Amino acid sequence: MMTRSKSNALFALLILPALSGCNFVASFFESEFVTACEASLQERLRSPSEYKRIKITSYEEKLDRAALTKYLSDERVGDIFLNAELRDFDRGNLNPTLFGLLISYDAPNVFGTPIRRTARCEYIDARGDDSAANEHNVKVDGKTYTDWLIEAVRASSN
Template structure:
């Protein structure tokens, strides 16, 4: 059933869809709704799709006049260079920590970000990780008991960048960034939970304080 332009509506499964999708007929509406669905496996791709549809302006008019869903799909692909993996929580968190360590954070320029293969830990590897990172013995025991229900994973990135030195000259740098998540979900990464070149944001800050009070 069509909904008048400018009115909010619901799909058969009860989900609401935005006013600018109201009035779109048949398969176009279904495709638009599919593109606007919450991403379950790749939040960064969802970012691109949403961005592309917003770029289209009035989706209802656009889809009716420009071959409907197929055009929106092409528009979504054209936005990949602006979003995708490079605007994920993991990359954002890693770059935030990296910038804090530069002489001139505002001069940071990303050159390339490469994602290495995700490392899913074995039971032994997870146990060793907990021994290094978890001081509470009871917590370590609990986490190990839950191992079969978890998916402990280390996500790793290599970031190549240019940043100015003390004289303002751009210097090429390279850093490694790692993030651990017990459930294997990289979308939960935050600046306080990633490690850049083997140190978290707090570790690096503590080292800086020690250097200043020497």
Template structure:
């Protein structure tokens, strides 16, 4: 093979290697997916077992007042049902709605599903589906996303509390 003919092949191989390396990294994940995976890995006995299979994300949905109120009431009920001691009361909901009414807060609904695998006791892969939800603003800090993202209905704090309570 002539040296000039190997340049395109080498270039293609380099491009393929770069694409493969980038696909195994999660450089382009949204704040929601990053927060969701962080919370998921904290729930596993060994985060090394975690292997992402697929991520599906819905477009951002701007909430109107009715949807926001419905979300807040559902969150309050879920929090109370888990026995979480810092469950939101009605005054908290009214404060959030007032902030919306006067334009201080304009939250959006973010949703993602993550299919992932972990190993069972026999070291066989088992697939799971996690549903992740965040209500807030894209500009919120990453820590805010981690604290407030609900995975399968519970935030990290609510999940931790329910585990302590059940043991």
């Protein structure tokens, strides 16, 4: 006689492989950061619906004071905020972390031919938490979605 927990485990073993290609299952088990990076990347593609993930490699890097200062300066925060964040860092209240992904994917080029590419997605959080990442505040290949849109508008007006 099969117990209820064994039958649930057997069901999971049978159904998960069938669902493994579903975006719902993939996004359910992935972090907000992975979901945000892929969403931001797909918004930049000619045919987002034809995007196919091949592989994702993640990495994390703790930022020292100099790297945190450079990041905040690059984000053009005001001096008051910059100094407050650095004071918090010096007191040990911050855990600035760069979260990164290398996303290998296939997507069609302008002629419809699938081309394999790799994108770098990064997100920095002063408290070491990637859960606030969203498709508009992650950087894909060094640009936020807003940066990319501005660049695209400028290119189309030339």
